[in-house]
Amino acid sequence: MAIFKSTMQNATLNPKKRKSYKAQNIHVLYLFLVPAIVLTFIFSYLPMFSNYIAFLDYDFNKGWFGFGSKFVGFDNFAKFLADPKFYTLVGRTLLYSVTMMVATFPAPLILALMLNELRGERFKRVVQTTSYIPHFVSWVTVAGLFYMFLTVDATGIINNIRQLIDPGAERISYMQDAKNFLPVLVISEVWKETGWGTILYLAALTGIDPQQYEAAQVDGASRIQRLMYITLPGLIPTMCILLIFSLSGLLATNFDQVFNLQNKMIRLDTDTIGVYTYYQGLVSGQYSYSAAVGLFQGVISFILIMLTNATTKRLSNVGII
Template identity: 40%
Template sequence: MSRQPMTAHTAQSATGKPNSTVWSRQYQRYQKHKYFYLMLVPLVVYYLIFEYGPLYGVQIAFKDYMLRQGIWGSPWVGWKHFEYMFTLSPDFYKILGNTVIISLYHIIFGFPAPIILALLLNELRLEVFKQVSQTISYLPHFLSWIVLGGMLITILSPTTGAVNIVLGWFGIEPIYFLGDPHYFRFTLVVSAIWKEIGWGTIIYLAALAGIDPYLYEAAKIDGANRWKQTVHITLPSIMHVVAILFIFKTGSILSAGFDQIFNLYNPAVYSVADILDTYVYRVGLTQLQYSFTTAVGLFKNIVAFSMVMMTNFIVKKMGQEGIL
């Protein structure tokens, strides 16, 4: 008979008490790696204070919150704000539709962009050119949307912007990219890709660096060209990373990018640009409807959690590891 490995759950004495030797070994392991566990403390403290601590305020969604009475003193109203959100709010479904459409654009066009760039950079053989290309693609990530928003407003200006000047050379009429509802979403997606594509390649390049080079040598012997090596070796080797990042991406389907939109949109494009985050900011802070906007935020988080779980289930059914 094969002998099962002894673990903390199975190693017990005849009296039912855990074997002290097992716990001693675990303690020794913790002692050996104590500095690694110590490095987790700031991260745990951060999440406790800034991620789990604010959950205390979620109850505002079920109350008529009043500043003077505080959270505990405000009266309970049950599902009142959710009923208003789904049945009476005249803007909710239009704003929800804008959020979903913009997020889908980001997923369809923005998610594959870092993968494609990482594959292209991985094919470069001139190391200096590769490093310069990576550095240039990373730079926009470190600029805030306030700075980039001002740059885009200047570059895309219909009168003095460089883009419209170049279009004028080809006889094309000036386009108001940030003021025309037909072009605003396109501008959002392209500018978001430009800002984040370089930073998004870091994880994929790390995954590509871990691929066994002997696989490529074997493929060359079998007559596979670069395209076939990419399809049959490179992509399958990084698919587990792609799957995990795709799960996280779908979790933000109702977060279409507050910073970007808030710094670029204007009343002329509210019909296509107003999303849940900007709506919560405008109604919650300027009109002081804290309870209603908390209900909207809670709804958004529930949908995000559901999307993560559903995508994780689908990914695991397709043979990938997932996150759970």
């Protein structure tokens, strides 16, 4: 309590005294980072040691890390590369990831620009809040809603609308046809995550100096010109960071989304690398093989994020490292 009281008392100091106070008490401020560092180490870095089983013929009863299970080197990786499903899984995962990135990457930017142009603050807040609420809905719930809307039963809103327009139209079971799976992925991702991504762009928009808009308006710049020459350039750093993270996940589609939207009728035709890893590991018990597939996926993602970061840093001097 003494620390917090002292901090509040010194919050009103002039800039020079505040800077001196911060320098003297920087060790106290670093204490706030300790919980985040500990949690990150436990849940992000410590589990990385389990990747060792990718190089073993892992036996659950014998254990690992040099005891019991036989070391087989890169045999599990070779098995995955020789798997007849390898090219199908990689191609389908890339197809899903690229399509979703092309469809979903510009959506938050467009919504943020539209919200930024609104003059009614109350309406703006309502639209923003309504748009990001779906982010907090689990993919299990989202999948249930989509199955309910797309079913052939009376609750199938899409089929009801089709028959309202054309009374003789036959009811279609959309979720039992694999060709409809990718559109459902894209639509559900846009609906669920666009509002949340918009928050980042709106935060970046607040960092643009208002005097630039005032000067441009005095010079006779139109709203489109102010958008092209002030707003978009000001958002480039944020766009680059988000692009880096998007491209790094080309081989890592959202497991929760794909897994919950699948069903037995279309699973074999809609499997991605992430879902395939789950079934090989937890369902079939091939722990070493699934660990090798997951590690392969992680290494490719790491390479992609480094290459993308280097490219964006060279082109726009913006990167995460």
